[in-house]
Amino acid sequence: MAGDATFADAIVEAARGAKILGVRAGGEHRYTGVWVVVVEGRVFARSWNDKPTGWFRAFKKQPVGTIQIGAREIPVRAKPVRGARLRDAVTAAFGEKYNTKGSRKWVEGFAAPARALKTIEFVPR
Numbered sequence: 001m002a003g004d005a006t007f008a009d010a011i012v013e014a015a016r017g018a019k020i021l022g023v024r025a026g027g028e029h030r031y032t033g034v035w036v037v038v039v040e041g042r043v044f045a046r047s048w049n050d051k052p053t054g055w056f057r058a059f060k061k062q063p064v065g066t067i068q069i070g071a072r073e074i075p076v077r078a079k080p081v082r083g084a085r086l087r088d089a090v091t092a093a094f095g096e097k098y099n100t101k102g103s104r105k106w107v108e109g110f111a112a113p114a115r116a117l118k119t120i121e122f123v124p125r
Contacts, residue, residue, distance in 0.1 A: 005124045015043045022068030025058035037093035045089045047118035051085045081119040
């Protein structure tokens with residue numbers, strides 16, 4: 001990640017504590033709520049599906065947008081996660097953070113290889 005900016009500690013901690021993060025590619029679309037995890041002080045989300053009109057594809061087409069944590073709106077750039085080590089760490093972080101019985105189905109689904117490839121890192125812009 002050399003050369004990339006990092007979020008202020010307060011933003012990272014807010015993401016760590018949030019169960020849902022609002023994400024919006026560009027500036028015209030509505031926010032979509034997604035699960036968020038922090039790994040190595042970095043902020044990640046993973047797409048459940050890969051719909052043509054979904055947030056993941058919107059960020060692939062236009063990698064700049066905004067995340068919403070509480071009342072804060074933070075300009076971001078979305079970066080696909082390419083390395084298996086980091087994707088595996090994100091998978092583990094989902095299991096640790098979303099550890100209720102009701103979340104189990106979703107955590108297991110997020111661990112599927114096809115979904116792991118839909119991991120995005122958000123960095124400040």
